[in-house]
Amino acid sequence: MFRCMRRTNIYLDDAQTAALDEIARAQGLSRAELVRRLVDRGISATPADLESDLAAIRASFGVCADDDVPPRGPDQRAAHLARVRRG
Numbered sequence: 236m237f238r239c240m241r242r243t244n245i246y247l248d249d250a251q252t253a254a255l256d257e258i259a260r261a262q263g264l265s266r267a268e269l270v271r272r273l274v275d276r277g278i279s280a281t282p283a284d285l286e287s288d289l290a291a292i293r294a295s296f297g298v299c300a301d302d303d304v305p306p307r308g309p310d311q312r313a314a315h316l317a318r319v320r321r322g
Contacts, residue, residue, distance in 0.1 A: 252266075255269055
């Protein structure tokens, strides 16, 4: 099926370009086709999508309650947050 398309230029940083290329390669798509699919997904998203996502998050609360996770002290939390902030 032929689709009428218009050329659009966007500026992406190196990390965005690399991530798109990696995903496109893994899915056997061109970067342009992947971007079109992502745009379609974003355009079709509705508030209901958000509600279903939030419902899934709420339903998963407490799933790991029985897992044995050692408690972290305040310095471990600070060290973790520092690592996250550095990227």
